[in-house]
Amino acid sequence: MERDDIIEYSLYTHHDDEQGKKLRKKIWMVTLLLTLVTVVEVFLGAMIKQDSAAWPYVKLTFIILTLLKAGYIILSFMHLGDEKKAMKYVILAPYIVFIIYLIFIALTEGAYVGNAVNSYGA
Amino acid sequence: MAGHASNELSTESPWGGKVSPFSTSYGKLMMWFFLVSDALTFGGLLIAYGFTRHSAQDAWPIGEETFNSMPFLGHGYPLLYVALMTFILIVSSVTMVLAVEAGHRMDKKGVIKWLALTIVGGFFFVGSQAWEWSHFIHGSEFGKVELADGSQAIVKGHFGEIKSFKVETAGAHHKKGEVIKEDLLHAYQHAMSAGQIKHDGKSALLTLHDGSIVSVQKEADEHLELVIKTNGDKYKIGNKIEGKEALNIYGEAVYSGEKNRVIYGANLEQNEYGPQQYGQFFFFITGFHGFHVFSGVIINIIILMGVIKGTYHKRGHYEMVEKTGLYWHFVDLVWVFVFTFFYLV
Numbered sequence: 018m019e020r021d022d023i024i025e026y027s028l029y030t031h032h033d034d035e036q037g038k039k040l041r042k043k044i045w046m047v048t049l050l051l052t053l054v055t056v057v058e059v060f061l062g063a064m065i066k067q068d069s070a071a072w073p074y075v076k077l078t079f080i081i082l083t084l085l086k087a088g089y090i091i092l093s094f095m096h097l098g099d100e101k102k103a104m105k106y107v108i109l110a111p112y113i114v115f116i117i118y119l120i121f122i123a124l125t126e127g128a129y130v131g132n133a134v135n136s137y138g139a
Numbered sequence: 140m141a142g143h144a145s146n147e148l149s150t151e152s153p154w155g156g157k158v159s160p161f162s163t164s165y166g167k168l169m170m171w172f173f174l175v176s177d178a179l180t181f182g183g184l185l186i187a188y189g190f191t192r193h194s195a196q197d198a199w200p201i202g203e204e205t206f207n208s209m210p211f212l213g214h215g216y217p218l219l220y221v222a223l224m225t226f227i228l229i230v231s232s233v234t235m236v237l238a239v240e241a242g243h244r245m246d247k248k249g250v251i252k253w254l255a256l257t258i259v260g261g262f263f264f265v266g267s268q269a270w271e272w273s274h275f276i277h278g279s280e281f282g283k284v285e286l287a288d289g290s291q292a293i294v295k296g297h298f299g300e301i302k303s304f305k306v307e308t309a310g311a312h313h314k315k316g317e318v319i320k321e322d323l324l325h326a327y328q329h330a331m332s333a334g335q336i337k338h339d340g341k342s343a344l345l346t347l348h349d350g351s352i353v354s355v356q357k358e359a360d361e362h363l364e365l366v367i368k369t370n371g372d373k374y375k376i377g378n379k380i381e382g383k384e385a386l387n388i389y390g391e392a393v394y395s396g397e398k399n400r401v402i403y404g405a406n407l408e409q410n411e412y413g414p415q416q417y418g419q420f421f422f423f424i425t426g427f428h429g430f431h432v433f434s435g436v437i438i439n440i441i442i443l444m445g446v447i448k449g450t451y452h453k454r455g456h457y458e459m460v461e462k463t464g465l466y467w468h469f470v471d472l473v474w475v476f477v478f479t480f481f482y483l484v
Contacts, residue, residue, distance in 0.1 A: 127193030
């Protein structure tokens with residue numbers, strides 16, 4: 018008897034040569050973008066020193082560029098952009114909520130602990 | 140309720156059964172869930188790093204000063220090598236996505252080609268990381284110096300080249316008057332950290348392993364700058380000492396004859412770059428990531444063997460390539476964050 022309780026989805030997501038050409042073009046565009054962003058990051062890091070007044074803005078730029086790179090890798094290379102909306106948020110929501118909160122609290126607390134150690138000794 | 144026969148499943152709702160609500164296979168979904176949990180591990184590591192860094196403040200090393208070397212080229216290339224590693228990993232991610240795309244066209248040859256290239260990229264990355272670890276462990280030419288007041292300073296400037304050693308007092312392996320021209324930097328650094336180096340006003344005298352005492356023919360160090368990384372009685376974190384004063388207190392420290400006044404490179408107890416935790420985070424975060432890359436390469440090789448044997452072609456789909464691809468992209472993704480938060484910022 019043939020089993021009808023096993024359902025495999027997304028296994029036969031085949032495409033033809035025409036679509037493949039389009040997809041490959043997109044992949045190379047994303048490659049170019051990721052490379053450019055990395056070059057810009059290294060260039061900025063080499064030009065502007067950490068003790069300069071512009072550094073906080075450079076730091077912010079780095080974080081934005083990193084999120085941009087991460088976004089392209091997740092949504093394009095890992096094809097999460099093509100998945101269903103529900104699945105997308107199952108994967109992404111923990112980070113959007115949790116990581117931002119944790120970064121904020123850890124960095125604020127870290128700076129506070131550092132000040133306390135500097136002022137009163139370890 | 141217990142005892143009741145289950146009702147007929149409704150297939151109208153996506154959660155009613157017989158339908159995959161996410162239109163994704165079991166294997167792919169589980170890979171995603173694994174990646175979600177693995178990302179939390181890396182997130183935890185990077186956040187712990189951020190916490191420690193923010194509490195250490197000015198004592199923390201600056202990435203572009205610590206990592207400024209290139210293989211064969213020497214110093215003076217801030218972050219270029221790490222950027223190259225990033226590029227290699229991005230490219231190997233691209234070849235992976237091309238392998239997945241070829242799989243969707245049932246193009247077996249294409250999958251083999253791109254997957255093999257991905258594996259090559261992975262090996263390049265792991266090799267680069269080995270080089271960087273080795274460099275980090277061995278350290279710079281100057282090292283970190285403990286000054287007379289108990290503060291610790293990293294040393295910047297041009298390290299005068301060591302020309303040769305001339306044996307002044309014979310030891311077990313060397314005769315008096317012999318000129319040694321090999322393994323100079325290593326012997327010099329060893330004597331520095333062991334406190335077996337003195338200065339008689341003309342040249343530095345150091346004691347080698349075999350007990351012979353040699354005079355050092357070395358060009359003068361230039362543009363010396365000491366940057367304080369640990370508080371002492373006189374100098375505080377962030378102080379910079381330049382010019383003649385720097386030369387004087389540097390000489391005072393390294394020719395003191397005391398052990399461990401100069402530290403080179405890094406191990407799990409101390410490092411020349413900054414606080415102890417810096418070395419530990421470097422080894423743990425990049426090591427944990429490198430372990431991921433290495434296992435990724437192994438998994439890719441196993442999948443490649445399956446592709447070559449035609450296992451997936453017979454199955455009618457290349458989903459296994461997609462799954463290992465997800466893992467591989469994830470490794471790249473983590474590196475993007477490590478690159479920014481460990482090296483750049």
